Amino acid sequence: MIRNSILALFILRLFVLPSLLTAQDAGGVKFENKPLKEILDIAKARNKLVFVDCYTTWCGPCRKMANEVFPQKMLGDYMNHAFVSVKIDMEKGEGIGLVKQWDINSYPTYLVLDADGNEKFRMLGYFEPQALIDTLNVKLRNDTPSVLEQRYEAGERTPELIREYIAELSRVNRLNRVETVAEEFCNRRPETLLSDEEAFDIFCTYITNPDNPSFLYVYKHRSEFISKYGAQIGEMLEDRWRMYAKSFYLTDVGTDEFKGYDKLKMDEYENFMKQNGVSKAAEYTMMYKLPASIIMNDKELLFKNLEQSATMAGISQSQFDYACSTLEKSLTEKSEREQLEKIKELRKQLNNSVK
Structure with a gap:
């Protein structure tokens, strides 16, 4: 029995495994596991273009391309003849710098470079093997x-x-x-x-x-x-002043979790708007300051923003009320509660004047 098992294993190694390895070597796109500089040198020596698969580990279409499309022999026959190919994880190693250099904003992105590293064109998303070949042919021609x-x-x-x-x-x-x-x-x-x-x-x-x-x-x-x-141009310009204030929000680099806003830059932006004649500058920044100050858990800052927003018609009543109720839960001193009531009274006066 042992002798038969050994013989079977010998036959497997002698005939079956080599055929599998040969099929693997012959089929599919060959991706070089080298830094980009070396890839460009290889392309120059072989007089070929460079095909770059820009991917991330969390990207579903990237995995589908890697598992189902790039291993296809028909695609390998085409691409191995025309390109030196490389896969680069855009969130690791040299990919971290290249994602900005190449302006990569979605995945998968495929770049075709010349041997000097200049981009000739790019493509996005999932492709079936023949569709990828056809698209590359059209791009290379045009x-x-x-x-x-x-x-x-x-x-x-x-x-x-x-x-x-x-x-x-x-x-x-x-x-x-x-x-x-x-x-x-x-x-x-x-x-x-x-x-x-x-x-x-x-x-x-x-x-x-x-x-x-x-x-x-x-x-x-x-x-x-x-x-x-037309009047819509004035509305568009005001909207862009207002919406740009959101760019001063802060998020955690690792988790992308919202952390509040950059107080110094937000104030600088408000002053910049005032210098350029934006009459609602304070209101535009407050639309973002008020909800952000709730997240920041800064009682003094929330008091300050609530007091300022109480007289701003552009701040919605629901937003104002939510900020008040959030602040109210953290108040322990009688003087603080009295201060909040004064702020609410200011808001009531504003609402009455609008009516």
Whole structure:
């Protein structure tokens, strides 16, 4: 019996295992387990492009591609001939730096680079093997983003090109690049936004940071823009002032848990708004300060924000009442309760005046 088992194991090793290993070696995409610099050197030596699978361990489509698509022989035959391929976890090692450098915002993202590391194009999401081959073939033939980028880098700045280039960048989720291109276009000559409707449409779609020179120009001349484009432009500008205050919220780096707001930066932003003629600056920041101060468990800060918000019509009554009830639970001194009642009375006076 033992002799037969040994013989069976010998046959398995001699015939079956080699055939399995040969099939594994022959099939599927071969990913090099090397740093990017070495990958580029290999690509240069072999005169090939580089295919980069940008993934994370928690990404479901990434795992599906790794387990079901990349092992396919038909895909391996195609890609191993055309590319030097590498997988990079964007949350570990060199991936942490590359995620910013490459402007990666969703997973999986696939980059095709030349041997110098320049991006030729990118693709997003899950692909069946044949669909991936077809898409790569089309991209390699057309190389559309590179053509548009070449025109952009050559100095062309027509609204038509900017819109087309931004649309292509948006399709592959290069959001930082979208912002850069839109800002550069609008900031070059913001005075033309009043006469050029296509250019102004780009401004309305992509310029959301009130610190942007073109935004400040439009806001300064808002009466002219409202006169030409309608009252909704004034509302849009005010909304962007208000919503930007949320960028000063604080979250825990490890857990992404909300921690409150940066008091210094929020106050600086409020002063910046006032300097630029935003009449509701204090109200816009208070819309974020008040709920955040509840989370921060800072009694003194909550008292201060409640007192200020009591006379602000833009602060909803429900938001004000919730902050009051939260604060009330932590009060132990009679003087504190009396102070809270005075704040409530201020709010009541505001409500009566509105009626």
